[in-house]
Amino acid sequence: xxxxxxxxxxxxxxxxxxxxxxxxxxxxxxxxxxxxxxxxxxxxxxxxxxxxxxxxxxxxxxxxxxxxxxxxxxxxxxxxxxxxxxxxxxxxxxxxxxxxxxxxxxxxxxxxxxxxxxxxxxxxxxxxxxxxxxxxxxxxxxxxxxxxxxx
Amino acid sequence: xxxxxxxxxxxxxxxxxxxxxxxxxxxxxxxxxxxxxxxxxxxxxxxxxxxxxxxxxxxxxxxxxxxxxxxxxxxxxxxxxxxxxxxxxxxxxxxxxxxxxxxxxxxxxxxxxxxxxxxxxxxxxxxxxxxxxxxxxxxxxxxxxxxxxxx
DNA sequence: TAGATATTTCAAACATGACTGAAATATCTA
DNA sequence: TAGATATTTCAGTCATGTTTGAAATATCTA
Numbered sequence: 001x002x003x004x005x006x007x008x009x010x011x012x013x014x015x016x017x018x019x020x021x022x023x024x025x026x027x028x029x030x031x032x033x034x035x036x037x038x039x040x041x042x043x044x045x046x047x048x049x050x051x052x053x054x055x056x057x058x059x060x061x062x063x064x065x066x067x068x069x070x071x072x073x074x075x076x077x078x079x080x081x082x083x084x085x086x087x088x089x090x091x092x093x094x095x096x097x098x099x100x101x102x103x104x105x106x107x108x109x110x111x112x113x114x115x116x117x118x119x120x121x122x123x124x125x126x127x128x129x130x131x132x133x134x135x136x137x138x139x140x141x142x143x144x145x146x147x148x149x150x151x
Numbered sequence: 152x153x154x155x156x157x158x159x160x161x162x163x164x165x166x167x168x169x170x171x172x173x174x175x176x177x178x179x180x181x182x183x184x185x186x187x188x189x190x191x192x193x194x195x196x197x198x199x200x201x202x203x204x205x206x207x208x209x210x211x212x213x214x215x216x217x218x219x220x221x222x223x224x225x226x227x228x229x230x231x232x233x234x235x236x237x238x239x240x241x242x243x244x245x246x247x248x249x250x251x252x253x254x255x256x257x258x259x260x261x262x263x264x265x266x267x268x269x270x271x272x273x274x275x276x277x278x279x280x281x282x283x284x285x286x287x288x289x290x291x292x293x294x295x296x297x298x299x300x301x302x
Numbered sequence: 303t304a305g306a307t308a309t310t311t312c313a314a315a316c317a318t319g320a321c322t323g324a325a326a327t328a329t330c331t332a
Numbered sequence: 333t334a335g336a337t338a339t340t341t342c343a344g345t346c347a348t349g350t351t352t353g354a355a356a357t358a359t360c361t362a
Binding site for chain 2: 006009010013016017020023024026039040041042044090092093094095096098099105106108109112115116119120124125126129130132133135136137139140143144147149151
């Protein structure tokens with residue numbers, strides 16, 4: 001397979017990962033492409049310029065996206081002495097973090113449910129509706145807490 | 152507490168639920184408000200007109216949203232003989248369904264990962280990166296499959 | 303069937319937020 | 333320090349998808 005055929009294949013895969021990120025996690029397309037590329041690129045560490053080039057986005061967009069991705073801990077910024085360009089690589093546990101965060105943010109519903117139960121009083125079908133929601137949303141969190149992923 | 156104070160409190164709660172739905176599930180605000188209202192309203196069955204009035208949305212918007220919510224099985228449409236209005240109530244297992252669907256849609260990543268492994272061959276750090284992602288994403292699904300929620 | 307009321311459709315308005323280009327700034331080499 | 337290169341900022345553009353009003357349609361009562 002020629003180099004550019006292989007490159008094409010990589011890019012199509014990156015696009016699939018990006019689509020997945022957009023649908024599942026609500027990330028912007030470019031952010032998804034960056035993550036996809038950082039998963040499959042060689043070498044693992046890439047400069048913003050390299051990434052911008054390969055996924056066809058502007059450097060400006062890369063700047064804000066890389067800041068975001070490093071801020072939330074999905075990507076690590078690497079600097080090398082005597083080199084003015086920064087390099088980025090995806091964190092080993094990036095996806096684990098994504099899922100963990102998602103589970104944690106579900107806990108926001110706990111407070112909402114409590115407030116709801118307070119409003120409708122302690123009895124009746126309204127109470128049941130709220131409790132059902134609360135149980136469903138805490139179910140996964142409890143599961144995850146009891147069965148952490150080991151790698 | 153006066154009736155309108157109570158109503159205000161209900162509406163503020165509905166707004167919190169809506170915000171949660173928007174952030175966590177990417178639903179439109181009005182869809183979230185409908186779900187919130189259907190969780191806390193009395194009686195549990197409400198007409199599109201009643202809902203539109205209380206959450207301050209147009210009937211047109213209600214039509215499309217109720218169709219959507221019934222189509223995905225979160226809301227049940229109830230018709231009564233000799234009454235031209237349709238009534239809607241939230242399904243008992245609505246939230247369970249939401250979560251279940253979310254977990255199922257994660258499985259899309261399985262195929263993406265397989266394709267990725269195929270592209271990069273069977274060895275090296277690129278393989279590790281893809282496998283790490285795959286493991287994280289299947290972890291929750293396996294957990295959920297092994298420990299279903301009983302109500 | 304006629305009249306009244308509720309629902310649905312659809313084109314257009316609107317809001318939101320991603321993305322970019324250009325200018326400003328920072329960081330390196332010589 | 334001067335020059336070269338990379339990064340960051342920010343205001344404006346653009347695309348996407350939600351919401352609405354108005355007209356058309358359906359469903360009921362008498």
